[in-house]
Amino acid sequence: MELNDGNLQTLTEYLRKTLNPDPTVRRPAEKFLESVEGNQNYPLLLLTLLEKSQDNVIRVCAAVTFKNYIKRNWRIVEDEPNKISDADRTAIKANIINLMLSSPEQIQKQLSDAISIIGREDFPQKWPDLLTEMVTRFRSGDFHIINGVLRTAHSLFKRYRHEFKSNELWTEIKLVLDTFALPLTELFKATIDLCQTHANDVSALKVLFSSLTLISKLFYSLNFQDLPEFFEDNMETWMTNFHGLLTLDNKLLQTDDEEEAGLLELLKSQICDNAALYAQKYDEEFQPYLPRFVTAIWGLLVSTGQEVKYDLLVSNAIQFLASVCERPHYKHLFEDQNTLTSICEKVIVPNMEFRSADEEAFEDNSEEYIRRDLEGSDIDTRRRAACDLVRGLCKFFEGPVTAIFSGYVNSMLTEYAKNPGQNWKHKDAAIYLVTSLASKAQTQKHGITQANELVNLTEFFVNHILPDLKSSNVNEFPVLKADAIKYVMIFRSQLPKEQLLQAVPLLITHLQAESTVEHTYAAHALERLFTMRGPNNATLITSAEMAPFTEQLLTNLFKALSLPGSAENEYIMKAIMRSFSLLQEAIVPYIPSLIGQLTHKLLLVSKNPSKPHFNHYLFESLCLSVRITCKANPATVSSFEEALFPVFTEILQNDVQEFLPYVFQVMSLLLEIHSNSIPASYMALFPHLLQPILWERTGNIPPLVRLLQAYLEKGGAAIATSAADKIPGLLGVFQKLIASKANDHQGFYLLNSIIENMPPESITQYRRQIFILLFQRLQNSKTTKFIKSFLVFVNLYCAKYGAIALQEIFDSIQTKMFGMVLEKIIIPEVQKVSGAVEKKICAVGIIKILTECPAMMDTEYTKLWTPLLQALIGLFELPEDDSIPDDEHFIDIEDAPGYQTAFSQLAFAGRKEHDPIGDAVGNPKILLAQSLHKLSTACPGRVPSMLSTSLNADALKFLQGYLQAANVQLV
Amino acid sequence: MPTNNVVDQRISKFKNKGKDLAKLREKRISECVELRKAQKNENFLKRRNITLSSLPDEEALSPENDTVGLHYRIEDIIRDVNSKDREAQTRGCQAARKLLSKGRDPPLKEIIDAGLLSPFVSFLAMDDESTLQFEAAWALTNIASGTSWHTQQVVEHGAVPAFINLLASPVLHISEQAVWALGNIAGDGAAYRDILIECNVIPALALMVQNYGYLQVGYVRNLTWTLSNLCRNKNPCPPLSAVQQMLPALIQLLHLSDKDILSDACWAISYLSDGSNDRIDVVVKTGIVPRLVQLMNSKELSIVTPALRSIGNIVSGSNLHTQMAIDAGALNVLPNLLRHPKPTVQKEAAWALSNIAAGPCKQIQQLITCGLLPPLVEVLRNGDFKTQKEAVWAVTNFTSGGTVEQVVKLVQSGALEAIINLLQVKDAKVILVLLEAVNNIFMAAEKLGETEKLCLLIEELGGLERLEVLQNHPNEMVYQSAHDLIQKYFNDVVQVDATQNLFQTSDVKKTFEF
Secondary structure, eight states: OOSSHHHHHHHHHHHHHTTOSOHHHHHHHHHHHHHHTTSTTHHHHHHHHHHHOSOHHHHHHHHHHHHHHHHHHSSOOTTSOOSSOHHHHHHHHHHHHHHHHHSOHHHHHHHHHHHHHHHHHHTTTTOTTHHHHHHHHHTTOOHHHHHHHHHHHHHHHGGGGTSOOOHHHHHHHHHHIIIIIHHHHHHHHHHHHHHHHTTTOHHHHHHHHHHHHHHHHHHHHHTTSSOOHHHHHTHHHHHHHHHHHHHOOOGGGOOSOSSSOOHHHHHHHHHHHHHHHHHHHOHHHHTTTHHHHHHHHHHHHHHOOSOGGGHHHHHHHHHHHHHHHTSGGGTHHHHSHHHHHHIIIIIIHHHHSOOHHHHHHHHHOHHHHHHHHHSOOOTTSHHHHHHHHHHHHHHHHHHHHHHHHHHHHHHHHHHHHHOHHHHHHHHHHHHHHHHHHHEEEEETTTEEEEEOTTSOHHHHIIIIIHHHHHOSOTTSSHHHHHHHHHHHHHTTTTSOHHHHHHHHHHHHHHTTOSSHHHHHHHHHHHHHHHHOBOGGGSBSSOHHHHGGGHHHHHHHHHHHTTSTTOTTOHHHHHHHHHHHHHHGGGGGGGHHHHHHHHHHHHHHHHTSOOOHHHHHHHHHHHHHHHHHHHHHOGGGHHHHHHHHHHHHHHHHHTTOGGGHHHHHHHHHHHHHHSOSOOOHHHHHHHHHHTOHHHHHSGGGHHHHHHHHHHHHHHHHHHHHHHOGGGHHHHHHHHHHHHTOTTTHHHHHHHHHHHHHHSOHHHHHHHHHHHHHHHHHHHHHOOOHHHHHHHHHHHHHHHHHHOHHHHHHHHHHHSTTHHHHIIIIIIHHHGGGOOSHHHHHHHHHHHHHHHHHOTHHHHSGGGGGHHHHHHHHHHHHHSOOOOOOOGGGTTSOGGGSTTOOTTSOOOGGGOOOOOOSSGGGOSOHHHHHHHHHHHHHHHSTTHHHHHHHHHSOHHHHHHHHHHHHHHTOOOO | OOOOOOOOOOOBOOSOTTSGGGGTSOOBOSSOOOOSOOOSSSOOSOOOOOSOSSOOOHHHHOHHHHHHHHHOOHHHHHHHHHSSOHHHHHHHHHHHHHHHHSSSOOOHHHHHHTTOHHHHHHHHTOTTOHHHHHHHHHHHHHHHTSOHHHHHHHHHTTHHHHHHHHTTOSSHHHHHHHHHHHHHHHTTOHHHHHHHHHTTHHHHHHHHHHTGGGSOHHHHHHHHHHHHHHHOOOSSOOOHHHHHHHHHHHHHHHTSOOHHHHHHHHHHHHHHTSSSHHHHHHHHTTTOHHHHHHHHTOSOHHHHHHHHHHHHHHHTSOHHHHHHHHHTTHHHHHHHHHTOSSHHHHHHHHHHHHHHHTSOHHHHHHHHHTTOHHHHHHHHHHSOHHHHHHHHHHHHHHHHHSOHHHHHHHHHTTHHHHHHHHTTOSOHHHHHHHHHHHHHHHHHHHHHTOHHHHHHHHHHTTHHHHHHHHTTOSSHHHHHHHHHHIIIIIOOSOOOOOOOOOOOOOOOOSOOOO
């Protein structure tokens, strides 16, 4: 591509087309540009256009296109072709600084970004003169140019704030410091002087202050990794000037905007960060300056207003004080009673006030308000910063600070009492202050767990919280109501039980409040109270104690779901779930009406699932309804099926992916309740459950396996007779699962159920193939997890079909296979099997091999007899071997059986542990003794001789113990 | 006016590299680029002789003569030095020496450019003209104290063999001056240091040490300093044979009581022990470890610093080396040093501790028994940032190698709270190392079945919130670690995410073999 007018013209046309809203015009133009961008001179054409085009739109468009081009192509990736010719690279680097500096701001920004992308790759080695070129512009005196340079420098250097120390990085920083630090310092001083010269020229000041902000940001980046020698030597200059700027005010720079931070605020905020950086990392060197900064920042806080635009500055400034006041060697700066009082009065209290912005959020943006207030996403807010400062001060001055605030709390409450309608915000602040003063440690699960002993929480509750909760009009002063509810909730572990019981019916009443925040808080508080544990780990509040309120509670919770804004309120749904779980059989009378409401809700949300937590708790509530009702009367299961199946069918038909795992779990729960038969409605669904597409989604696998297990348990015989053609499909699922390291244990769950529940003849023809698949996997990728599951399966097979059947099928696949599996897998690995049921299965299987398999007695397998017995005794007596080979450590945690966060497991759909051996074998050790006895009587003399020749002494001792306990002797 | 100290480049790495954490452990190996000012309490690489403390040369010191030199111009010096008259030569040489000894900006380059180095070096050989010999030695000493270039000029004019010969001078202040000059040359760097070693400077110096009883204390101080410079610098380290030759002399010096001598001797040991395990081995085999521990407990900062550095190097060696330091009582001294008023001492002590904590659990147990946990937690909480950084390594190493019981002990000592507080520190690497410690503590809790309890404790201490904030950290690894911890331990709210399977076996031809 030549650099000529023709090409410039073409490019201009295509650029213009890329702005066309019509995709049939825009897309081909974009494609064209992409197709030519590999040509030499393409970037230079763009640069020419952005500099010289007559059309401003084209200039900006060329700039953006250029930046994106650089972003995509500048990096040279190893083994891939260089996408920009060296000549173009050199030309770009030679011109871009000048171009950037002489362009209008809109274009300047794009070019500045491009420079930092290039710089990230090329600086310093391949762009050695970049910095010097930039630094020389400092002397230009033109602050439009200077700010361009500073902005570019900032985007180049800001990565120093988060990258790890490395020699490469530090070499670069050193180079930057050598070239940049001194000119930057000179510029800083000169800019400050100019601010004085132009103190009355607002437009000049604006430019100068944005320079100062950028300079302060650069200071932060350059000082982040370590304190550079240059800045240590020049600390006086920088800190004195920073201090001066912190205390400076200029009417001309004040903005009218209430929301957006002005230049002064941005600058001071950055200076607070710089001071905090030095205080944290370079304390030894910064110590002489620190007290001055404390005073200045404190002064700043006292004089800064309530507007939102000051929020960042104020919260940065308070956080600075909070971090300093905790340090023992600065304690003295805060010690004086007047200082403390003044900080409490002028810094903390004003920043705890409920502002109009908070009020707006409370009313119009309740979700955001709740997230901030309840879930702690308030990190950068003033209230939060003030709270942290209270906590910091309490470290050394808990007594005095508590005393000072007690006075404030009282006076604020008095103000409120005088005229609640006018002064309700005073009470809000008082409650907030008490909360922040009293809470020393907090968790979601328990609320406040450690409180300031100097604050009497119960007294405050009785005198100031309870009256609000009791007020007859739930819709009056909703903020104070929400405060009162929150107080109960977070101090629940600190308040006596009788107070909590007193609060419960009041909270139930507040579920009816119109305010979303208020009824949400009420639901949340109830939910939290219901999870509290009393002595003996029972719930603190019992179902009996709730009896008088049960109906009201359930009614109000479901009514609250119909309040505006709360149709899918997760807090309410969680409270429903928790209430069911607490009340247990007390809910049974209400279920017929509630189940209708729940299924109706389910139908609605399944159209467009958008609140995952809400949906989850909805399904949990359904499970609870089923469990609790059917526990009392299993026959009611059919009425649930009647209510739920129509909705479930819709969900399955519409393939609502988010809900399928839930549906499978609820169906499993329902099916498991049936006594040993399988209703036709389930059988009709069976073929659909084997569809490969369902098994492609990992979240479906655990619940589907469980559902198939339930089918097999209840209807193994029915499947064998009426759906025998589906058996290959079922085994196909097993084969798919077994092939995956992540899901193989699920495959074994399925296989074990097949072996256990299907009539033997129905699977005879598939057995050999099943084992071949297992052996192939064992050969190709043997993992500890697979071996553990394999051992359980092999022994279950043995327990079910007998040892001879096992030996014969193994040896029919390959000669001496049985011996190899015993020697290489069972004997060395059985110690790794975990779980009581799994161990029992292995024990029974091995006992059968030892005592019911003739091949073990008269072939070359005989040599494995004692080692196998020894392994079995080891399984009984030794601790589980939880070692894992080194090369398996990388396997993800998700691969471990039992760890199932990947799918949405329902806590209340839980399945009882299944024991296929069951009561048939009470104590496997006794079974071993008895079986050995039987064997020894069949072939007298052989067993004792095998034992005495090679069983080790410890094992023998244990074995004798078993024989004694079983009261048998070997002959 | 000594040249700026070259930044101390200590090799330090954690031992037991085989552990999983090795990739995280900071390998502070040699040649680190530094942004900071050089350490202030390090000993000097080169020194200029301005006034004489130990030399008994009354004449040179007499005030009436003292002013003479300063009125001399370079041209006068050139004239005098190049004359044939011994007296004029002496006068010129002395004047040059005085110019070179004046307070600020001595005219090193002017003297070199004037071509005076050749005559000065030739004067060194004039055993019958002791005054001239002495003045020339002094002048050359001061030139050698300049930059590398200055030192290079002195060496290239053949001063090295001449100075080594002067060590044997019967006139003690001349031999002392030679010691000094050689110290400056050795201090220039590994190359000149090794040239001196090849010229057999060590046996000559060692002989002087053996006879220290006959020497003035100032002489012995110079001697020790020169020896320390011969131990100094890396890439390469001084040859092992030379080290073996120097060690007996240094051991002897370490048993004296003069604080300057002890300080420089300790620095020498600290250089020798700053290296691979075989280097450390040579040092500890001399049996000096108990004495170093004793000196680490000295009241003099100038002794404590290098003694502590030496012990720190030793415990970075093998487990056996560490055990020797422990057996010598290092763990009894470290608590005091962790509470030392000087942050730099605290930092070095914490560094030593971090290496002991990287050892086997038996040594970790000794660390607990000797009461190191409370001061460790104190520095984590309130230490200067440099110290906190080392303490963080100590905690992470401790949690990665300690037994479950030991980790529990650490948590009970308040370390967890301190760790959590530090998660807001402005240093990505430190945060990553802290997250590793948190992860290790979780693994211990899992073994005890107390994961849930730990989750609550961490949440109570504000740790969960810190972790949540770290999920927004711009550093990818920090973000990922924080995210993983939350996912693994704090994610109790269950998440909601988002033809026929074939049952057939392929032909089985190959034999199964497990």
